[in-house]
Amino acid sequence: xxxxxxxxxxILDHYKNPHARGLREPFDGESFQVNPTCGDEVTLRVKVTExxxxxxxxxxxxxxxxxxxxxxxxxxxxIGHSVDEAMTTMDAFTELMQGRGQVEPxxxxxxxxxxxxxxxxxxxxxxxxxxxxxxxKDALAxxxxxxxxx
Amino acid sequence: MTTTDSLPVDVTALRADFAILxxxxxxxxxxxxxxxxxxxxxxxxxxxxxxRFVETSNSAVxxxxxxxxxxxxxxxxxxxxxxxxxxxxxPGEVVFTKNATEGINLVAYAMSNAxxxxxxxxxxTLGPGDEVVVTEMEHHANLVPWQxxxxxxxxxxxxxxxxxxxxxxLSELDSMITERTRLVAFAHQSNVLGTVNPVEPLVQxxxxxxxxxxxxxxxxxxxxxxxxxxxxxxxxxxxxAVFSGHKMLGPSGIGVLYGxxxxxxxxxxxxxxxxxxxxxRMEGSTFAPPPQRFEAGVPMTxxxxxxxxxxxxxxGVGMDRVAAxxxxxxxxxxxxxxxxxxxxxxxxxxxxxxxxxxxxxxxxVHPHDVxxxxxxxxxxxxxxxxxxxxxHRACGVPATVRASFYLYNEPSEVDALVAGVRExxxxxxxxx
Numbered sequence: 001x002x003x004x005x006x007x008x009x010x011i012l013d014h015y016k017n018p019h020a021r022g023l024r025e026p027f028d029g030e031s032f033q034v035n036p037t038c039g040d041e042v043t044l045r046v047k048v049t050e051x052x053x054x055x056x057x058x059x060x061x062x063x064x065x066x067x068x069x070x071x072x073x074x075x076x077x078x079i080g081h082s083v084d085e086a087m088t089t090m091d092a093f094t095e096l097m098q099g100r101g102q103v104e105p106x107x108x109x110x111x112x113x114x115x116x117x118x119x120x121x122x123x124x125x126x127x128x129x130x131x132x133x134x135x136x137k138d139a140l141a142x143x144x145x146x147x148x149x150x
Numbered sequence: 151m152t153t154t155d156s157l158p159v160d161v162t163a164l165r166a167d168f169a170i171l172x173x174x175x176x177x178x179x180x181x182x183x184x185x186x187x188x189x190x191x192x193x194x195x196x197x198x199x200x201x202r203f204v205e206t207s208n209s210a211v212x213x214x215x216x217x218x219x220x221x222x223x224x225x226x227x228x229x230x231x232x233x234x235x236x237x238x239x240x241p242g243e244v245v246f247t248k249n250a251t252e253g254i255n256l257v258a259y260a261m262s263n264a265x266x267x268x269x270x271x272x273x274x275t276l277g278p279g280d281e282v283v284v285t286e287m288e289h290h291a292n293l294v295p296w297q298x299x300x301x302x303x304x305x306x307x308x309x310x311x312x313x314x315x316x317x318x319x320l321s322e323l324d325s326m327i328t329e330r331t332r333l334v335a336f337a338h339q340s341n342v343l344g345t346v347n348p349v350e351p352l353v354q355x356x357x358x359x360x361x362x363x364x365x366x367x368x369x370x371x372x373x374x375x376x377x378x379x380x381x382x383x384x385x386x387x388x389x390x391a392v393f394s395g396h397k398m399l400g401p402s403g404i405g406v407l408y409g410x411x412x413x414x415x416x417x418x419x420x421x422x423x424x425x426x427x428x429x430x431r432m433e434g435s436t437f438a439p440p441p442q443r444f445e446a447g448v449p450m451t452x453x454x455x456x457x458x459x460x461x462x463x464x465x466g467v468g469m470d471r472v473a474a475x476x477x478x479x480x481x482x483x484x485x486x487x488x489x490x491x492x493x494x495x496x497x498x499x500x501x502x503x504x505x506x507x508x509x510x511x512x513x514x515v516h517p518h519d520v521x522x523x524x525x526x527x528x529x530x531x532x533x534x535x536x537x538x539x540x541x542h543r544a545c546g547v548p549a550t551v552r553a554s555f556y557l558y559n560e561p562s563e564v565d566a567l568v569a570g571v572r573e574x575x576x577x578x579x580x581x582x
Contacts, residue, residue: 007519012578063548065516
């Protein structure tokens with residue numbers, strides 16, 4: 001099989017050199033998410049400006065290359081964007097991951113996120129790819145400025 | 151090199167009975183199935199027995215007076231006798247359940263029901279001040295039901311820790327199991343570490359203080375014990391034991407709860423309804439003697455027949471041979487994996503008191519990623535915490551890769567695993 005189709009270079013790069021990693025202050029919302037089947041976990045914080053812009057996402061956790069790289073890519077995709085834009089991106093990524101490999105990703109929306117198209121063919125790994133995003137959504141819901149959009 | 155001729159089990163001949171073992175996966179790779187600890191594969195003999203039953207005698211057991219009903223009841227009770235004899239107990243001490251998890255819950259809920267069930271079940275009641283003792287290496291199925299029982303009754307849960315080498319730390323045996331202890335529950339063989347736990351000292355101490363012993367035998371009954379052969383509950387002296395059909399070449403949807411006769415006779419029911427009653431009036435009911443008291447509703451019948459066929463199959467090979475074969479595979483796997491720099495066995499590194507379940511981690515490659523590389527080579531292993539999360543915490547790892555072997559595995563499959571782990575290291579750029 002095509003191991004390389006799942007483990008694209010982009011994924012391995014993000015895994016080895018994750019972006020925005022570490023927990024930072026200040027933050028407005030925090031979430032702890034765990035994948036009960038494998039024990040992978042992430043703690044993620046989000047800082048939202050008064051006008052609804054995502055100022056920072058910080059996180060730490062343990063997990064496989066897919067979950068770690070996906071969280072790293074997510075921070076690139078959402079930091080500096082409005083909460084609404086981030087939700088649109090999340091919907092696109094979720095649709096890609098749940099598409100069993102049948103969804104054509106839009107690089108303009110997902111950027112490095114398109115590298116996860118191969119993962120969508122492996123149902124057991126989809127949860128890994130979504131772990132950080134679930135934490136992001138939950139953390140946003142706990143903020144006063146971002147909760148409405150979630 | 152081990153040649154197939156000198157193996158305790160004639161694997162080549164035996165594998166012909168398991169159609170699934172000759173299929174390919176992931177673009178034509180021969181399947182290397184190393185996940186029997188999760189569920190085992192079924193030989194044609196088991197499937198044939200189930201089919202034969204359904205095609206000739208299928209009907210509801212213990213009901214009706216027609217010929218099919220008689221035949222089905224005979225098949226069902228015959229299966230009970232075969233399975234009971236396999237584990238060294240009487241047929242009346244064998245209760246069929248959906249799976250082992252249900253068997254443990256049956257005991258746990260019967261114990262909470264005992265509080266309101268009258269004087270004869272008083273010995274099963276629990277309350278504040280009483281203790282239930284488990285171990286840190288339990289599968290969730292032998293942990294969560296006891297946590298819940300303690301919550302319902304106000305009793306306290308305590309546990310034996312695990313040593314660094316993956317064995318039970320029994321150094322505080324006498325202060326862990328005391329006059330307050332009412333029940334001791336533990337795994338015969340760990341589903342992660344492969345450790346075979348010493349039943350005798352635990353049973354002896356528990357009985358000294360009047361506590362009941364529940365043995366989770368899911369990972370021992372299917373494989374036997376090296377040097378001893380088949381697991382014998384009677385000889386072990388446990389009060390209750392559970393195991394599941396699908397881990398021993400049998401169907402899913404059937405498990406076994408063994409209970410010592412006098413205990414089952416005194417224990418109140420868990421599930422109630424049809425089949426388990428003696429007399430029913432609008433005002434109240436009385437219950438059938440065991441094992442029927444614990445088998446409410448129309449039971450799983452073809453599954454019981456299938457499980458008995460699985461027992462016949464295992465007896466045909468011989469449990470001493472099964473255990474010897476797996477011992478050889480475990481030795482080979484431990485040796486092969488230990489040789490790889492950056493690979494750490496989680497569990498005993500030798501084959502003393504240990505079954506053929508081998509968990510490990512690879513430095514720099516997450517278990518999920520190891521298993522993905524193995525999967526790409528056709529090798530099926532389990533990954534994660536294997537329903538033993540507290541054990542993984544105790545071992546300081548979030549997850550492990552687990553290879554679990556059975557009588558149909560060949561030495562070459564162990565070698566494929568070892569080569570696959572090296573390939574995972576190469577792919578992720580770690581190791582040598």
